[in-house]
Amino acid sequence: MSSVWVTSFEKEHLWMYLQALGFEPGPATIACGKIVSHTHLGVNMFDKLNRDAFQIVSYFLFQTLDQSL
Secondary structure (H helix, E strand, C coil): CCCCCCCHHHHHHHHHHHHHCCCCHHHHHHHHCCCHHHCCCCCCCCCCCCHHHHHHHHHHHHHHHCCCC
């Protein structure tokens, strides 16, 4: 999805909701097995294609919302 169609309001709220669920970039990156220095996480993490950020956020959400999977 192009960032042209995503408003700053939506990006800020995605980041805020992730943090409300307990998302911390450092520990989440390590838990997913990625290298911390090569990933860009934050409000604008999906402005460009960012496969590492997608994997880290997806892994965090699956672990947080349904640990049985």
